[in-house]
Amino acid sequence: xATKSFFRTQTGVTLRAIFFGAAIAAAFPALxxxxxxxxxxxxxxxxxxxxxxxxxxxxxxxxxxQGRFLKGLILTELNKPNEAIAVFTKLTEDYPxxxxxxxxxxVLYAQQKQYDKARTALEMAIRxxxxxxxxxxxxxDVYAKLASQAYDKALQIDSSxxxxxxxxxxxxxxxxxxxxxxxxxxxxxVAKAEPVKTEPAKQAEPAKVATAPAxxxxxxxxxxxxxxxxxxxxxxAPTAAVVATTPTTTMAAAAAAPAKAAPAAPAKAxxxxxxxxxxxxxxxxxxxxxxxxxxxAYYGPEFKxxxxxxxxxxxxxxxxxxxxxxxxxxxxxxxxxxxxxxxxATVKFRQHYKAPGLSTSSNKTLVMGRSGGKxxxxxxxxx
Amino acid sequence: MAGRSxxxxxxxxxxxxxxxxxxxxxxxxxxxxxxxxQKAPAVTAAAPLAAALPLATAALPTTVSDSGPEPxxxxxxxxxxxxxxxxxxxxTESLLKQYPNFRLAHLIRxxxxxxxxxxxxxxxxxxxxxxxxVADLREEAVARLKxxxxxxxANYVPRYLLQMQPDQQHAIVVDxxxxxxYVYANDNGRPRFVADYYISQxxxxxxxxxxxxxxxxxxxxxxxxxxxxxKLSDFYGSGAFPINYPNEWDKQQGRNGHGIWLHGTPSDTxxxxxxxxxxxxxxxxxxxxxxxxxxxxxxxxxxxxxSVEWLSLDxxxxxxxxxxxxxxxxxxxxxxxxxxxxxxxxxxxxKANGQNFEQFAAQKRQVNASKQWIKVKAANLSVFRNPxxxxxxxxxxxxxxxxxxxxxxxxxxxxxxxEDGKWKIIYExxx
Numbered sequence: 001x002a003t004k005s006f007f008r009t010q011t012g013v014t015l016r017a018i019f020f021g022a023a024i025a026a027a028f029p030a031l032x033x034x035x036x037x038x039x040x041x042x043x044x045x046x047x048x049x050x051x052x053x054x055x056x057x058x059x060x061x062x063x064x065x066q067g068r069f070l071k072g073l074i075l076t077e078l079n080k081p082n083e084a085i086a087v088f089t090k091l092t093e094d095y096p097x098x099x100x101x102x103x104x105x106x107v108l109y110a111q112q113k114q115y116d117k118a119r120t121a122l123e124m125a126i127r128x129x130x131x132x133x134x135x136x137x138x139x140x141d142v143y144a145k146l147a148s149q150a151y152d153k154a155l156q157i158d159s160s161x162x163x164x165x166x167x168x169x170x171x172x173x174x175x176x177x178x179x180x181x182x183x184x185x186x187x188x189x190v191a192k193a194e195p196v197k198t199e200p201a202k203q204a205e206p207a208k209v210a211t212a213p214a215x216x217x218x219x220x221x222x223x224x225x226x227x228x229x230x231x232x233x234x235x236x237a238p239t240a241a242v243v244a245t246t247p248t249t250t251m252a253a254a255a256a257a258p259a260k261a262a263p264a265a266p267a268k269a270x271x272x273x274x275x276x277x278x279x280x281x282x283x284x285x286x287x288x289x290x291x292x293x294x295x296x297a298y299y300g301p302e303f304k305x306x307x308x309x310x311x312x313x314x315x316x317x318x319x320x321x322x323x324x325x326x327x328x329x330x331x332x333x334x335x336x337x338x339x340x341x342x343x344x345a346t347v348k349f350r351q352h353y354k355a356p357g358l359s360t361s362s363n364k365t366l367v368m369g370r371s372g373g374k375x376x377x378x379x380x381x382x383x
Numbered sequence: 384m385a386g387r388s389x390x391x392x393x394x395x396x397x398x399x400x401x402x403x404x405x406x407x408x409x410x411x412x413x414x415x416x417x418x419x420x421q422k423a424p425a426v427t428a429a430a431p432l433a434a435a436l437p438l439a440t441a442a443l444p445t446t447v448s449d450s451g452p453e454p455x456x457x458x459x460x461x462x463x464x465x466x467x468x469x470x471x472x473x474x475t476e477s478l479l480k481q482y483p484n485f486r487l488a489h490l491i492r493x494x495x496x497x498x499x500x501x502x503x504x505x506x507x508x509x510x511x512x513x514x515x516x517v518a519d520l521r522e523e524a525v526a527r528l529k530x531x532x533x534x535x536x537a538n539y540v541p542r543y544l545l546q547m548q549p550d551q552q553h554a555i556v557v558d559x560x561x562x563x564x565y566v567y568a569n570d571n572g573r574p575r576f577v578a579d580y581y582i583s584q585x586x587x588x589x590x591x592x593x594x595x596x597x598x599x600x601x602x603x604x605x606x607x608x609x610x611x612x613x614k615l616s617d618f619y620g621s622g623a624f625p626i627n628y629p630n631e632w633d634k635q636q637g638r639n640g641h642g643i644w645l646h647g648t649p650s651d652t653x654x655x656x657x658x659x660x661x662x663x664x665x666x667x668x669x670x671x672x673x674x675x676x677x678x679x680x681x682x683x684x685x686x687x688x689x690s691v692e693w694l695s696l697d698x699x700x701x702x703x704x705x706x707x708x709x710x711x712x713x714x715x716x717x718x719x720x721x722x723x724x725x726x727x728x729x730x731x732x733x734k735a736n737g738q739n740f741e742q743f744a745a746q747k748r749q750v751n752a753s754k755q756w757i758k759v760k761a762a763n764l765s766v767f768r769n770p771x772x773x774x775x776x777x778x779x780x781x782x783x784x785x786x787x788x789x790x791x792x793x794x795x796x797x798x799x800x801x802e803d804g805k806w807k808i809i810y811e812x813x814x
C-alpha cells in the first residue's frame with residue numbers, strides 16, 4: 001500500500017496517489033528485464049536509482065511504453081516537472097490511445113497552473129477511455145480551477161487563496177493496457193475522505209462531455225476515438241509487451257499527421273518566412289551559446305511568461321536555467337512550419353534540446369509578431 | 384446533479400429575460416404621454432435571431448459587427464435555456480477569443496465550468512464573489528440582452544431628432560437606462576439608424592445637477608473637441624470627445640460641473656458596468672473608434688436621455704412641421720415690425736442675457752420703433768427636442784438680420800417650451 005499523498009510540489013499542490021496494488025506486478029508478466037525492479041525502487045522512494053535503472057532499460061528498448069511511463073513518474077517524483085511533461089507528451093504522441101499519459105500530463109500541467117492544457121489533456125484521456133473515473137475526477141477539479149480563474153478575470157479578484165487545495169490524482173500504472181480482468185480503472189481503491197461521486201452520475205455526465213466535442217483544441221487522433229459507454233476497460237493490446245512491440249511507426253505517424261497536415265499546402269518561401277527562420281536560428285543559437293541577453297531579446301514586450309510569472313521572474317529563471325547550466329547546451333530544430341498572417345506568425349517545429357543529463361525533443365509552437373522590422377516571440381508553447 | 388445546475392442556470396436565463404420584460408412594461412405604464420414611445424422596441428425576436436445565424440455558421444467572425452458581442456451573448460443564454468451547457472460553454476469561449484477582456488463572459492464561463500463540478504446557485508456563483516461586482520455584471524448582461532432583443536425599428540425615430548442641419552452628417556442619441564448609444568445618419572433631414580452600442584453612465588445615474596454628483600447629464604449637447612489617445616491616460620482608452628455640458632439651458636437651471644466626455648475604456652477592460660463613470664458616457668474602445676469616424680467637432684449633436692422616446696415617422700413629421708411653422712411665424716412676425724405680435728412668441732418666464740421678459744420686451748419695442756423695414760433669414764436650421772418631462776426644443780440656426788439701420792449675422796440658439804399648448808421662447812442667445 002502506498003502512502004497517501006506523498007507527492008508534494010513547490011506549488012503546494014497535493015497529489016492524490018492511486019495505490020499500487022500487488023496485482024500490478026502480475027499485470028505485467030511479460031515485462032522484460034528490470035521494470036519490476038524499477039517499480040520496486042519507486043515504491044521504496046529510491047528515485048535516482050530507479051531513474052538510472054529505467055534509463056538503462058530504455059537504452060535497449062527506447063520505445064517501450066511502460067518504461068517511458070515509469071520514467072515520467074520518476075521524473076515527477078524527482079520534482080522535474082518539465083522533463084516529466086516531455087516524457088508524457090511524447091508518450092501521448094506515440095500512443096494516443098493510452099489515457100494514462102494524458103492524465104498525468106494533466107496533473108503536471110495543473111501543478112503549473114496551466115489549467116487549459118490540463119483540461120485538454122484530460123478531455124483526451126476521456127476520449128480515449130470514456131469510463132476513466134480518475135480522469136473524470138481530475139477533470140472536475142480542473143473545471144473548478146478554470147472556473148475560479150474565470151471568476152478572477154470577471155470580478156478582478158485574486159482568488160489564489162491557499163485553501164483551495166488541488167487534488168488531482170496521478171495515475172501510476174498503465175492499467176488500461178493490462179487487460180487484466182478485475183484491474184479496472186474505476187477501482188475505488190482511493191481512500192478519499194471526500195464522498196466519491198455516485199457511479200450513475202459519473203456515467204451520465206462523462207458521456208455528455210465525451211460526445212460533445214468541446215471547444216478545446218483537440219489533436220485529431222481519429223484512430224483513438226473509442227466506442228463510448230463501455231464501462232469495462234476494453235483493450236486491444238492485451239499486455240504491455242504488445243504495447244512495447246507495437247510498431248510505433250504507425251502510431252507516431254498518426255500522431256504526427258495533424259502537425260503535418262497544415263503545412264501540406266506549399267509554404268511560400270517569401271521574405272517573411274526567411275526573416276522568421278533567421279530569427280529562429282538566432283534564438284536557438286543564443287540559447288545554445290548561453291547568451292541570455294540576446295536570447296531574451298527575442299521575446300517581445302507582449303510575451304506572457306508561463307504560470308503567470310512576472311517578466312522579471314521569468315527572465316531570472318531563464319538566466320538561471322541557461323547561463324547557470326553546467327556543461328554544453330545544444331538547441332536545434334527541424335524544418336519549421338510557418339504560417340504568416342499580417343504581422344503575426346505561427347511557427348511550429350520540433351525542438352531538440354541537449355544538455356548534460358537531459359536530452360529532449362518536443363513539438364514547439366511559437367507565435368511571433370513583427371515589430372520594428374523584427375520578428376519577436378509573443379507566445380511559446382510546448383506540446 | 385448536472386440536472387440541477389442546469390435548472391438553476393435556466394432559472395438565471397429566464398430571470399434575465401423576465402427582468403427585461405418587466406422593465407419594459409413598467410416604463411410603458413409610467414409614460415402615458417408618449418404612447419408611441421415604447422412601440423419601437425417591439426421588434427420580434429425573430430429578426431435579431433436570424434441576424435445572428437450567420438455568426439453561428441462562420442467560425443469566429445473576425446470583423447467587428449456593430450452589435451458587438453450581443454448576438455453571441457444571446458446565443459449563450461439561449462443555449463443555457465435549452466439545457467445545452469456544453470454548447471453554451473463553447474460559445475462563451477469563442478466569445479472570449481474575440482473579446483478577451485470581456486468580464487461578463489468570463490463570469491458566465493466560470494459559472495458554466497463550475498456547473499460541471501457541482502450544482503450552482505445562479506449567476507456569478509463564485510465562492511466569496513464580491514456581490515457588488517456580480518450585480519454590476521448581471522446588470523450589464525441584462526442591459527446587453529435587452530438592447531439586443533429590442534433593436535430600434537426602421538419605422539421609428541428618436542423623438543429628439545426633429546431636424547438636423549444639412550451639414551450635420553450624424554447624430555448621437557444616448558439612452559442611459561438602456562445603457563445604449565444610437566448613431567443616426569442625416570438622410571436628407573430624416574434620421575436613419577446606423578448602429579447602436581453598449582455604454583456606461585454615471586455611477587449614480589442620469590440627470591446631472593452639480594459638480595461631483597457622479598451623474599450623467601440629460602439634454603441636447605454637441606461634441607466640442609477630440610482628445611487623442613496619446614494625450615490621455617490609459618483610463619480613457621482609445622480617445623475622448625468632450626461635450627458642452629453645462630449648456631446655456633443647464634446654466635440657467637443652475638446646473639454645474641464640467642468634464643463630461645464620451646470616452647473609451649482602459650486597455651485591460653472590454654466594457655465597464657452600466658453604472659460606472661463619474662458622469663461620462665463610456666464606450667468600448669472599438670465602439671468609440673467606430674463612432675469617432677462620424678463625429679464632427681463642434682457640430683455633431685449628442686442627445687442624452689434617461690429613456691429615449693420613439694416616434695413613428697408620421698408622428699415625427701407632424702411634430703416637425705408644427706415646429707417649422709412656429710419658427711416661420713416667429714420670423715415673419717419679426718419682419719412685420721408688429722412688436723406685440725412678435726412678443727407673443729416669447730414666454731412670460733423668458734430670461735436671457737440678463738434680461739427678463741419685461742426688459743426684453745421694452746428693448747424690442749424701442750428698437751423696432753426706429754425700423755422702416757426688417758429682413759430676417761434663418762439658414763442651416765436644426766431642431767432637437769430636449770429630453771425630459773418638460774416639452775422643450777432647442778433650435779439653432781444662422782440668422783441674417785438686416786434693416787434700414789443695422790445688418791447683423793449670428794449663429795443663434797433658442798429654447799422653446801410648450802406652454803398651454805403653444806410653443807414659446809424661453810431663452811435665446813448667440814450659439
